[in-house]
Amino acid sequence: MRYGNISEQFGVTGKINISVKEDSETIMESLLHAEELALIPPTWSEKRKKTFVMGRLAAKQAMESYGTTTYPVLRGSMNEPLWPDTFKGSIAHKDNIAIAAVTKDPSYAGIGIDIEDAHSFLDTTHARLFCVDEELTYVEENSFNATLFFSIKESVVKANYMAYGKRTEMINVNCCKLLENRSCPKVKVKYILENRYIISLCMIYQEKNKNNE
Template identity: 30%
Template sequence: MCKGLGGIVSPFNNNFGFSMKTTADYDEKMLYPEELEFLSLKAVQKRRSEFCIGRSAAHSALSKIDINKFPILKGANNEPIWPPGIVGAISHSGEIALAAVARKENAAGIGLDVEMVDETVSMDIIKLICTIREAEWVVARKEQSLERLLMVFSAKESAFKAFFPLMNEYISYLEFELIWHEATRQFEGRLLTNIRAGYGEGYTFEVGCKKFAQYVYTFMSLPPV
């Protein structure tokens, strides 16, 4: 099924490790026993597959920054536990998984999210995830509104993954706002609340957004501190 899907080229610079895996790569033998312990015996096949190819993409991304043989465990809030001095993110959807990592000297946080376009995004979530300004952008072009909503949703999931490890607390969808710039095809993000020292209200960041086959993916990194 994944034959011919090709691959996503790293959207990050060469200091970052990036990898994509597909369900064609699924093989539980690629995981460390400590990682497999996070898969409940009751996990359905889809969950086994996405967890496995996500971890495999993460191992491969780490190897690109010369880190090998490191099992990636899970924290109390399901976040991946990266090797000391490393930040990263994992995402999976449909048949693909993506992972990106970097040394803290190159990034304070990484966000990455992939969503399958025909997977159920309902306009109903617009009020939950969009500020008034974002909602206006989403509905401004009727024929693109579902795709725009998915772009905002994915960009917010990316931002969540980048910021979460910095504070170990959940940030809500409405605690930051995204403005789309068509020329650069990226969102300009702005914090609407104070998250922690160095990331106060008004802090800005960029979230890139691209399409690949039937997927939308978003990516970002926070500058090193």
């Protein structure tokens, strides 16, 4: 399945590099750093192992877009990716696809990316677990919005953890406010539909750059 220039679609070309890896491609573990391979426990299934490898290869490709030598992306105490100095990034997986967003732009305090199957709708009962009343109004109109809001919230949770080292709960993220710029001015979210997937990107700017797009 072909994917276009995701960075361009998000309007972040030159600021954030986004790369996609699919299971249909040749996935070579040998391309990973030894430190990354050491993160794979022997108890993982082949599917879980391949998903991990795809994510790290997507990250490697995104970093290589800067024309620099790549370094291993390790793993933190909350299973979050630990990026090399000067890099910030995020990795997401869904089905047989992995996506990574990487930046060296110092104006970002944190970024987060997520990918969800646009055809995998969540009903209102499930949406109540992570949506506020304002969001549920849109979910009741169209169940697609539940999956969209889930994806956006996931990207915000990742970016927030990178920026502040704290995990925020999905229920505390109001997508309606974020999409309408009624929330914190230094937090921006965008989403696109690519093939059958929703891809969401959250950018949290440094305080001095809070008016950036």
